[in-house]
Amino acid sequence: VEAHKVFFAEGLMYLHHPLISELVSVLKSGEIGELRSIHTSYIASIAQFVNPDSKGALYNLGCYPMSLVHLVVKTMLGEQTFENRSMKAIGR
Secondary structure (H helix, E strand, C coil): CCCCCCCCCCCHHHHHHHHHHHHHHHHHHHHCCCCCCCCCCCCCCCHCCCCCCCCHHHHHCHHHHHHHHHHHHHHHHHHEEEEEEECCCCCC
């Protein structure tokens, strides 16, 4: 992609916003210190848009805070942080 100068973006477009680039720069600089814990929430009234038989907010919206957590952890602790790790989640 880079060699051919092609723009490629995953479905979570917010990760390609200039604000996220600035966040990564701040995280890499060490300006905020070491990572000790992360607390996230994503609150939106989406009941009218969501399949009532789906698996709840974690499966419908959880990708956003989790992708941001992934970015922060990967940036601050390195890619190897996710080797040999797993996560389980339960909806509703």
